Amino acid sequence: MRHSSLRGLVVALGLITLFLSGCSKDPNVRKQKYFESGQRYYEKNKYREAAIQFSNAVQVDPRYAEAHYQLARTYLNLGDARRAYEELSRTIEIQPDNYPAHIDMANLLIAARDLKQAQEHTDLLLSKQPNDPQVHVAVANLYSAQDDLPASVKEMQKAIALAPDRWEAYLNLGMLQLRQGQPDAAEANFKKAVELNPKSASALLALGSFYQSRSRFPEAEQQFRLAMQVDPADTRPREGLARLYMVQGRKAEAETFLRQVKSDFPSNSVGYRMLGDFYFATGDLDHATEEYSSLYHDHPKDPQVRKNYVQLLILKNRLDEARKLNDEILKSNPNDAEGLVYRGQIQIRDGHANDAAETLQTAIKNDPENGVAHYHLGIAFDQLGNLARAESEWTEAARLRPDLADAQRALASVALRKNDMNALEQTATQVIQLQPGSPDGYALRAVSYIKRQEYSKAEEDIHKAIDVAPQSAAGYVQMGNLRLAQKQYAEAQKFYQQGLDHDPSSADALAGLMNTYLAEKQPAKAVAAANAQIAKMPNSSAFYDLLGTVLYDSVKDLNGAETALKKAAELDKNNSDALLKLGQVQVSKGASDQAIATYQNSLKDNPREASFYILIGELYESKHDWEKAKAAYQKALEIKPENPLASNNLAYVMLQSGGNVDVALSLAQTARRGMPDSPNAADTLGWVLYQKGAYKSAIDLFQEALKISEKNKAAEDPTVHYHLGMAYAKTDQVSLARQQLERVLKIKPDYSDAGEVKKQLAELHQP
Numbered sequence: 001m002r003h004s005s006l007r008g009l010v011v012a013l014g015l016i017t018l019f020l021s022g023c024s025k026d027p028n029v030r031k032q033k034y035f036e037s038g039q040r041y042y043e044k045n046k047y048r049e050a051a052i053q054f055s056n057a058v059q060v061d062p063r064y065a066e067a068h069y070q071l072a073r074t075y076l077n078l079g080d081a082r083r084a085y086e087e088l089s090r091t092i093e094i095q096p097d098n099y100p101a102h103i104d105m106a107n108l109l110i111a112a113r114d115l116k117q118a119q120e121h122t123d124l125l126l127s128k129q130p131n132d133p134q135v136h137v138a139v140a141n142l143y144s145a146q147d148d149l150p151a152s153v154k155e156m157q158k159a160i161a162l163a164p165d166r167w168e169a170y171l172n173l174g175m176l177q178l179r180q181g182q183p184d185a186a187e188a189n190f191k192k193a194v195e196l197n198p199k200s201a202s203a204l205l206a207l208g209s210f211y212q213s214r215s216r217f218p219e220a221e222q223q224f225r226l227a228m229q230v231d232p233a234d235t236r237p238r239e240g241l242a243r244l245y246m247v248q249g250r251k252a253e254a255e256t257f258l259r260q261v262k263s264d265f266p267s268n269s270v271g272y273r274m275l276g277d278f279y280f281a282t283g284d285l286d287h288a289t290e291e292y293s294s295l296y297h298d299h300p301k302d303p304q305v306r307k308n309y310v311q312l313l314i315l316k317n318r319l320d321e322a323r324k325l326n327d328e329i330l331k332s333n334p335n336d337a338e339g340l341v342y343r344g345q346i347q348i349r350d351g352h353a354n355d356a357a358e359t360l361q362t363a364i365k366n367d368p369e370n371g372v373a374h375y376h377l378g379i380a381f382d383q384l385g386n387l388a389r390a391e392s393e394w395t396e397a398a399r400l401r402p403d404l405a406d407a408q409r410a411l412a413s414v415a416l417r418k419n420d421m422n423a424l425e426q427t428a429t430q431v432i433q434l435q436p437g438s439p440d441g442y443a444l445r446a447v448s449y450i451k452r453q454e455y456s457k458a459e460e461d462i463h464k465a466i467d468v469a470p471q472s473a474a475g476y477v478q479m480g481n482l483r484l485a486q487k488q489y490a491e492a493q494k495f496y497q498q499g500l501d502h503d504p505s506s507a508d509a510l511a512g513l514m515n516t517y518l519a520e521k522q523p524a525k526a527v528a529a530a531n532a533q534i535a536k537m538p539n540s541s542a543f544y545d546l547l548g549t550v551l552y553d554s555v556k557d558l559n560g561a562e563t564a565l566k567k568a569a570e571l572d573k574n575n576s577d578a579l580l581k582l583g584q585v586q587v588s589k590g591a592s593d594q595a596i597a598t599y600q601n602s603l604k605d606n607p608r609e610a611s612f613y614i615l616i617g618e619l620y621e622s623k624h625d626w627e628k629a630k631a632a633y634q635k636a637l638e639i640k641p642e643n644p645l646a647s648n649n650l651a652y653v654m655l656q657s658g659g660n661v662d663v664a665l666s667l668a669q670t671a672r673r674g675m676p677d678s679p680n681a682a683d684t685l686g687w688v689l690y691q692k693g694a695y696k697s698a699i700d701l702f703q704e705a706l707k708i709s710e711k712n713k714a715a716e717d718p719t720v721h722y723h724l725g726m727a728y729a730k731t732d733q734v735s736l737a738r739q740q741l742e743r744v745l746k747i748k749p750d751y752s753d754a755g756e757v758k759k760q761l762a763e764l765h766q767p
Contacts, residue, residue, distance in 0.1 A: 027060050027061060028061075030060050031057045031058075031060040031061045031064055031067065032057075034053045034054070034056040034057035034060065034067075035053070035054065035057045035064070035066070035067050035070070037053040038050045038051075038052075038053030038054040038056075038057065038067070038070060038071075038074075041053060042070065042073075042074060045077075047074050047077045047078050048078065050070075050074045051071060051074045051075065051078065054067050054068075054070050054071035054074060055071060057071075058071065063094050065091050065094040065095035065098060068087050068090045068091040068094065069087070069088070069091040069095075069098060069100070069101050071087045072084045072086075072087035072088040072091060072101070072104065073104065075087060076104065081108060081111070081112065084104075084108060085105075085108055085112075088101050088104055088105045088108065089105075092105065097128075099125060099128060099129050099132065099135075100134070102121045102124060102125055103121075103125060103132075103134050103135060103137075103138050105118075105121050106118045106121035106122050106125065106138045106141075106142065107138055107141055109121070110138075110141050110142055110145050112369065113145065115142065115145055115146060118142055118145075119142060121138075122135070122138055122139045122142055125138065125139075126139065131162060132162070133158075133159040133160075133162040133163040133166060133169065134159070136155045136156070136158040136159035136162065137155075137156065137159045137168075137169060137172065139155045140152045140153075140154075140155035140156040140159065140172065143155060144176060144179075149176060149179055149180050150180075152176050153173065153176050153177065153180070156169060156172055156173040156176060157173065160173065165196060166196075167192075167194075167196035167197040167200060167203055168193070168202075170189045170190070170192040170193040170196065171189070171190065171193040171202065171203055171206050173189045174186040174187070174188075174189035174190040174193065174206065174210070175206070177189065178210065178213075183210075183214065186210060187207075187210060190203070190206050190207040190210050191207065193206065193207075194207055198230070199230045199231075200230070201227040201230055201231040201234045201236060201237055202236075204223045204224070204226050204227035204230065204237070205223070205224070205227050205236055205237060205240055207223045208220045208221075208222075208223030208224045208227065208240055208244075209240065211223060212240075212243075212244055212247060217244065217247075217248055220244055221241065221244055224237050224238075224240045224241040224244060225237075225241070227240070228241070233268075235261075235265065235268060235270045235271045235274070238257075238258075238261045238271070238274065239274065241257065242254050242257060242258055242261075242274065242278060245257065246281075246282075246437050247436065247437055249437075249468070251282065254278060255275070255278065258274050258275040258278050259275055261274050261275070262274065262275045269299070269302050269304055269305065272295065272299070273295065273304065273305065273308065275291055276288050276291035276292045276295060276308065277308075279291055280308075280312065285312065285315055285316055286316075288312055289309075289312045289313065289316050292305065292308055292309040292312050293309065295309070296309045303329075306325060306328075306329065307329065307338050307339075307342070309325065310322050310325050310326045310329070310342050311342065311345075313325070314342060314346060314349065317349065319346055319349060319350065322342065322346060323343075323346055326339055326342045326343060326346070329342075330343065335366045337363045337366050337367035337370050337373060338372075340359055340362055340363035340366070340373070341360065341363050341370070341372055341373045341376055343359050344356040344357075344359040344360040344363065344373070344376050344377070344380065345376055347359060347380075348376065348379055348380055348383060351606075351607055351608035352608070353380045353381075353383035353384045353608065353639075354380075354384065356376070356377075356379075356380040356383075357377060357380040357381065357384065360373050360376055360377040360380060361377065364377065369400055370400070371396070371397040371398075371399075371400035371401030371404050371407065372397070372401065372404065374393045374394070374396045374397035374400065374407075375394060375397035375401075375404060375406060375407045375410065377393045378390040378391070378392075378393030378394040378397065378407075378410060379410070381393060382410075383608070383640070384639070384640050384641060384642065385610065385640025385641065385642045385643035385644075386640075386641070386642040387414065387417070387642075387674075388642075390410075390414070391411070391414045394407050394410040394411050394414070395411065397410075398411060398430070403434060404434075405430075405431050405434040405435050405438075408427045408428075408430040408431045408434065409427075409431060409440065409444075411423070411427045412424055412427040412428055412431065412444050415427060415448075416447070419451075421447075421448040421451045421452050422448075424444060424445070424447065424448040424451075425445055425448040425449070427444070428441050428442075428444035428445035428447075428448060429441070429445060431444060432445065436468070437468050437469075438468065438469065439465035439466070439468055439469040439472050439474040439475050440474065442461040442462065442464045442465035442468070442475070443461070443462070443465045443474045443475060443477070443478045445461050446458040446459075446461040446462045446465070446478045446481075446482070447478065447481070449461065450478075450481055450482055450485050453485075455482060455485070455486060458478075459479075459482060461478075462475055462478045462479045462482060463475075465478060466479070470502075471502055471503075472502065472503065473499035473500070473502050473503035473506035473508065473509050476495045476496070476498040476499035476502065476509065477495075477496065477499045477506065477508045477509050477512055479495040480492045480493075480494075480495035480496040480499065480509070480512045480513070480516070481512060483495060484512065484515065484516055484519065489516050489519060489520055492512070492516045493513060493516050493517075496509050496510075496512040496513035496516065497509075497513060499512070500513070500533065504533070504536050504537055505537055505540060507540070507542035507543065507545075507546065510529065510530065510533050510542075510543060510546055511546055513526075514529055514530060514546060514550055517529065518550070518554055523550060523554040523555050524555075526550045526554065527547065527550055527551065527555060530543060530546050530547040530550065531547065534547065539571055540571070541567075541568045541569075541571035541575045541578065542568070542575070543568075544564045544565070544567045544568035544571065544578070545564075545565065545568040545575060545577055545578040545581070547564040548560075548561045548562075548563075548564030548565035548567075548568060548578065548581060548582070548585070549561075549581060551564060552565075552581065552584070552585050552588075558585055558588055558589050561581075561585045562582065562585045562586065562589070565578050565579075565581050565582040565585060566582060569582060569602075573602075573605040573606070574605060574606055576602070576606055576609050576612070579598065579599070579602040579606070579612070580599075580611055580612070580615065582595075582598055583595035583596075583598045583599050583615055586598060587619070592619050592622065592623070595615075596616055596619050596620075599612040599613075599615055599616045599619075600612075600616065608639050609639075610636040610637075610639040610640045610643055610646060613632045613633065613635040613636035613639070613646070614632070614633065614636045614643075614645055614646050614649065616628075616632040617629045617630075617631075617632035617633040617636065617646070617649055617650075618649065620632060621649065621652075621653060624656075626653050626656055626657035627657070629649075630650060630653050630654065630657065630659075633646045633649050633650035633653065634650065637650065642670060642674065643674070644670060644671040644672075644673070644674025644675040644678075644681065645671070645675070647667040647668070647670040647671040647674070648667070648668065648671030648675065648678070648680060648681050648684050650664075650667050651664040651665075651667035651668040651671065651684050651685075651688060652664075652684050652687070654667070655687060655688065655691055661688065661691050661692055664688050664691075665685075665688045665689075665692065668681070668684045668685040668687075668688045669685065671684060671685070672684075672685045677708060677712075678708070679704075679705035679706070679708040679709045679712075679714070679717065679720065680705070680717075682701045682702070682704045682705035682708065683701070683702060683705040683717070683719065683720045683723060685701050686699075686700075686701030686702045686704075686705065686723060686727070687723050689701065690723065690726065690727055690730070695727050695730045695731050696731065698723075698727045699724065699727045699728065699731070702720055702723050702724035702727060703724065705717075705720045706720055706721075706724070716743075716747050718743075718744040718747045718748045718751050721740045721741070721743045721744045721747065722740070722741065722744045722751070722753065722757060724740045725737045725738070725739075725740030725741035725743075725757075725760070726741075726760065728740060729760065729764060734764055737760075737764055738761060738764050738765075741757050741760055741761050741764070742761065744757050745757060745758075
């Protein structure tokens with residue numbers, strides 16, 4: 001009997017084993033276990049772990065709609081919009097009546113600015129779920145994205161009417177009312193959100209941010225500290241408090257506070273990175289780099305630490321270290337968009353703008369919504385001389401990343417180059433809104449006001465620039481510029497000097513001070529000011545550059561200018577401005593061969609500086625050495641294919657040396673587009689058309705060249721009169737032809753083609 005019982009037990013155990021084994025292989029059981037595990041992780045905010053488990057569930061059952069939806073929500077929390085979109089699409093495909101998925105999809109599409117597709121989902125939701133408050137929240141978001149704020153407010157109020165106890169709707173309504181300029185109503189709704197959920201850090205932060213925007217700083221600090229208490233693990237309240245300190249100018253307190261935050265969050269990447277990010281945001285790259293070096297040592301596997309450290313190394317021009325770390329990032333993921341952006345930045349700094357453009361376009365192909373990639377691609381195009389493409393990329397960067405102040409600064413630089421003061425005002429205002437604690441935006445907007453003689457507005461902005469950054473030279477320099485424009489020279493000198501007192505290395509302040517003396521026709525004082533500042537900062541290449549410039553332009557001391565500019569170049573081999581002027585001084589001394597040698601040597605350290613090739617070409621052109629001139633201009637265009645000056649000069653040289661007229665026409669058209677206000681570009685295009693027999697069109701361009709010169713009060717160019725005379729002759733306008741050709745010899749009797757001019761005049765006088 002004992003033997004029989006034992007055998008029965010073995011059989012029973014075998015059946016249990018078979019049963020359990022069958023359960024473990026049952027796909028429904030397995031997918032459910034993965035799903036439940038994912039839910040547990042999700043509820044604990046462990047989204048990466050949750051994503052793994054939900055992914056396992058859909059691998060077991062690809063049509064498991066609930067798991068697809070939870071995976072989409074997890075990706076939303078991880079900030080992975082692309083994967084969230086894929087999972088929401090799959091959810092809706094399997095389960096078309098999953099209306100929460102439609103709501104999430106609508107909001108995701110709104111964030112991506114795909115408003116047409118978003119509306120398809122909101123229209124469906126309104127027809128199927130008209131009493132769901134979240135549907136009206138999504139519709140409100142859509143109207144907000146369309147800048148229809150009244151309609152957005154109306155929808156948010158419907159959501160509140162349907163669910164008056166949902167605090168998030170009051171929060172959203174407050175945000176909308178703030179945008180509408182209704183601060184009192186917004187405050188009431190922020191307070192209502194806090195009242196309904198006093199444990200919500202988001203509600204407290206919104207109320208605190210509102211108080212900060214109204215300069216009610218003690219109340220703002222109270223809300224941020226309450227948020228820290230209700231959710232000690234949330235880093236956002238600490239970020240808010242640090243920003244509040246900065247707005248108030250309490251930089252030392254902010255730094256001390258963030259050191260404590262780093263200590264409080266030893267394993268939270270956002271928390272321990274805040275101090276380094278603070279240094280970066282305040283422009284203290286030395287401390288930021290030092291801090292991130294320490295963080296990288298302590299957290300070598302933190303991808304964001306590594307990436308931020310790479311960015312800082314690039315900004316510090318420690319390119320070999322940056323390249324090594326970034327290559328490791330791209331080795332593990334060759335399509336990493338940020339890694340490609342860093343590689344593009346390194347290539348730009350290496351002077352390889354073409355390679356950078358290719359790299360950054362790959363990054364954008366992988367991540368079309370990457371505003372930072374568009375911004376740096378703009379820089380690459382700018383280096384290539386394609387300002388139109390650069391502006392387009394910066395505009396796109398600003399659209400994709402409205403918070404990217406550098407994109408707005410780049411657009412401001414475009415506005416300055418175009419002398420478009422309205423655009424400068426707009427972009428400067430954007431910088432101010434993004435970085436109210438930085439003097440840059442106020443200073444840039446002041447420039448736009450000064451140029452338009454709106455002096456009271458300029459002064460208001462300048463005072464603000466000084467208030468937010470009293471140790472920066474920026475505000476004092478602009479106040480000097482304002483007083484100089486008002487011809488209040490003594491006041492201008494005082495403010496420029498204050499700028500130098502606060503920042504002894506400020507080239508803008510010294511340049512302003514020297515310009516003031518020059519405006520008073522006191523070049524000796526300008527020279528003395530430069531020498532005085534050089535005595536304080538003897539290693540400043542920029543200061544020697546300024547000294548050399550005034551000695552050359554105003555004092556006419558060619559030897560002194562040459563010595564100063566050589567010193568500027570010695571201190572900084574990349575100071576292209578000093579090197580360009582050094583060659584000009586040498587030309588003025590009659591040493592054009594020496595100038596050519598200067599520019600050729602400069603190219604060893606600045607191989608991507610197209611200006612050197614252009615000047616070399618001009619010097620060879622003056623010698624009538626057309627082949628060497630042509631080669632130099634072609635090299636310039638290899639670096640900057642759209643450079644209008646190189647295009648113009650090469651077109652002219654090709655005509656002089658019997659080159660292809662059609663190629664010259666294309667080059668001249670490029671030059672004319674790039675330099676619409678240049679008499680030389682108009683003349684060159686006219687001369688090409690002359691060679692092609694289009695004499696009437698050529699005459700129009702020569703006349704336009706003369707009008708531009710007259711408008712700019714420039715000296716008359718005998719070549720334009722020569723070309724116009726030749727064109728009149730071809731159209732049998734003999735009297736006008738003779739008038740123009742005689743004008744050539746009157747302007748410059750020793751004109752280089754005087755013999756040809758006299759020959760043409762002789763033929764015109766023949767009966």
